[in-house]
Amino acid sequence: MGNWAVNMMENEAPDSGRSSAKPPAHENVYQTLRAQILFGEMAPGQAVTIQGLTDSLGAGMTPVREAIRRLISDGALIFQGNRRVSVPILTVDDVEQLIFVRKTIESDLARRAADQIDPDVVTALERIDTQLDVAISNGDVAGYLQGNYKFHALLYAQANAPILTDLADRLWLRFGPSLRVVCGRFGTQNLPDRHKDMLTALRNGDAEAAAAAMMADVEQGMQMVAAVLAEDAARN
Amino acid sequence: MGNWAVNMMENEAPDSGRSSAKPPAHENVYQTLRAQILFGEMAPGQAVTIQGLTDSLGAGMTPVREAIRRLISDGALIFQGNRRVSVPILTVDDVEQLIFVRKTIESDLARRAADQIDPDVVTALERIDTQLDVAISNGDVAGYLQGNYKFHALLYAQANAPILTDLADRLWLRFGPSLRVVCGRFGTQNLPDRHKDMLTALRNGDAEAAAAAMMADVEQGMQMVAAVLAEDAARN
């Protein structure tokens, strides 16, 4: 994912037992903001100011600036021409495009993952899914969003397809804020858990079934986003 | 595409006749670097240093820094863990993934464009294609790369699908440097012009034919990249 230092294993530091050097500040800021956007701590349309972030994150301006540029490039934020930056508001057209690309990319990732996944990872996915069920029944929105992301991220990491994984990851940043709105509107109770089909497909090594399950999952999630959008449009 | 201020037309400045405000420095740096990568002025594997760019572009450190972060997010540059940044070197797996996504996204863009394209734009595309032929027969690599990009960019802009266009644009940044190597290795003479089928499809408003033509174009271009990669791999 956007993870820092992917290839710095077996680099035991000489001093004490700290395993890896500390990431630069701009990386930390990026990860923090990224998580906030992904897990719905920022609302669609919300303004993002550099100074506000330097204050709230206790970071300098340069790191914040770099993180914001990165997120703009990710599509997680938009630069509004005049010097304003904000969280984008999805349109119906946007959602339609997201459905199309997510279906093709993420179903392909599922297919690739199913072909070579390690049984231990399937077990790990099952564990995540269990936690997901708990979050759903508890109405824990943040837990649901994070668990859902973790499930998909871990699955996609098994595909060994860095470019596709990267693309998928960026797409999630685009609808993260809206997903939060969906949960706030419908509640978590009504969210069906579409991961069971995926898990059985993975256990069976059935790549096509995995791809189909992913298609259904994507379709269902995006349709809820579309529904909220339509609702908001009707209100005005 | 990554163009600054997409929506600031008809914004006549009060003073004199200057049509639009000047873009910020980091935007200029970004566009410059982007063009250099896209049109092969940077070789795969080449190191990119901040200080080198501040010197060569005459810009300050912060704007250069921001542009680099953006390009890293685009996949046009990679951050090598230790603080080095360089132009990525594609692997065979990368190319395989690029073929898959480019085919789906760009053929869909062609389909959408064909459904609603203005005849005047088709004429403009034909003009670009003519220039492309000239560049090919003259062995003008830079002209070929720029013309080819312009053709696709103008076509995709007709699709009215900002998210898909954005994705496609980012993908081009990934293989730009390698394309230059392809031209250097094979020469431009051997490049077939695959745009004729596209143009007739567009004139006929035949969306499926346009999509098919795009598939062929993508497949052919990426296969040449793959061939160069295989050649280099065999050499070592």
Place this chain on the structure above:
DNA sequence: TTCAGCAGAATATGATCAAATTATCAGGTG
């Protein structure tokens, strides 16, 4: 309503600190 001035935020610079690669050199080995 329009225009001028003002407040506040973003942009951009240069200086300073920290880290990493490169260069250098001493010591040992074939």
Place this chain on the structure above:
DNA sequence: CACCTGATAATTTGATCATATTCTGCTGAA
């Protein structure tokens, strides 16, 4: 005696911050 190995010094480069400058949007008066 030449060469390799290892550590250390020097230089280059990146990261961060504080500050000056420029631009935007707003407010209040004509």
